[in-house]
Amino acid sequence: MKIRIFTIIVLSMLTGISGAPYAHCDSYDGPVIKDALKALEINNVNLVLKWVDQKDEQEIIDLFNKTYSLKGSDKEIYEIVEKYFLETLVRLHRATEGEPYTGLKPAGSVEPIVKMSDKALEEQNIDDLLVNLNNHISSVVREKYKKVIALAKTKDETIEKGREYVVAYIDYTHTLEAIDGILENVSLHHAND
Numbered sequence: 001m002k003i004r005i006f007t008i009i010v011l012s013m014l015t016g017i018s019g020a021p022y023a024h025c026d027s028y029d030g031p032v033i034k035d036a037l038k039a040l041e042i043n044n045v046n047l048v049l050k051w052v053d054q055k056d057e058q059e060i061i062d063l064f065n066k067t068y069s070l071k072g073s074d075k076e077i078y079e080i081v082e083k084y085f086l087e088t089l090v091r092l093h094r095a096t097e098g099e100p101y102t103g104l105k106p107a108g109s110v111e112p113i114v115k116m117s118d119k120a121l122e123e124q125n126i127d128d129l130l131v132n133l134n135n136h137i138s139s140v141v142r143e144k145y146k147k148v149i150a151l152a153k154t155k156d157e158t159i160e161k162g163r164e165y166v167v168a169y170i171d172y173t174h175t176l177e178a179i180d181g182i183l184e185n186v187s188l189h190h191a192n193d
Contacts, residue, residue, distance in 0.1 A: 024114045025051070025097075026090045027105040031118070036089050040082065043068055051093040063088055137179070144172040 024030040032051050039047035045064040049057050067085040070078050083104070091101035113133065120129040147168045155165035 024105075024110040025093055026102065027110050028107040029110040029115070032090055032093050033086055033104070036086055039064065040068060040071065040085075048089055051089060051096075053092070053096050056092045056095075060089060060092065141172075141175060144168070144175055148172045 151165040
């Protein structure tokens with residue numbers, strides 16, 4: 001049961017059911033840019049068309065062809081054109097998610113949990129991800145709990161100590177509410193299927 005709960009949490013976080021944007025498509029570590037760079041390497045625009053709406057395909061095809069045609073030209077010019085292609089691809093992809101484009105993110109900017117989720121897909125092994133996720137969530141909740149318990153001992157001594165307790169209490173309870181909210185949204189989502 002514990003693994004099932006954490007599976008639901010992971011899947012809902014990664015698919016955006018929780019409403020929080022857990023995107024990594026705008027990072028050089030993400031699958032959109034990885035596919036784009038591979039497409040440019042082997043001259044196959046079809047590798048990136050899956051990331052955009054059908055209405056945007058022609059724009060991507062045209063820009064891809066222009067970008068690829070400059071591949072052997074001046075390195076500095078090509079880097080500028082390639083970046084423009086990547087930015088356009090990511091911007092159009094983000095639009096399909098209903099999310100704004102906020103620029104390309106450097107490699108290494110993806111959250112560890114997202115890296116682990118991608119690794120699980122690449123290796124076709126969900127078990128390691130679930131163990132790591134379970135450990136991570138347990139660690140975070142346990143740390144917040146310990147802080148509230150420690151501050152509860154002095155919360156009534158001064159207003160400042162009371163406020164410090166309240167901040168920790170709110171952080172702790174909101175974390176648990178967020179987890180519960182994800183589970184409830186997943187349950188409601190699947191009930192409507």
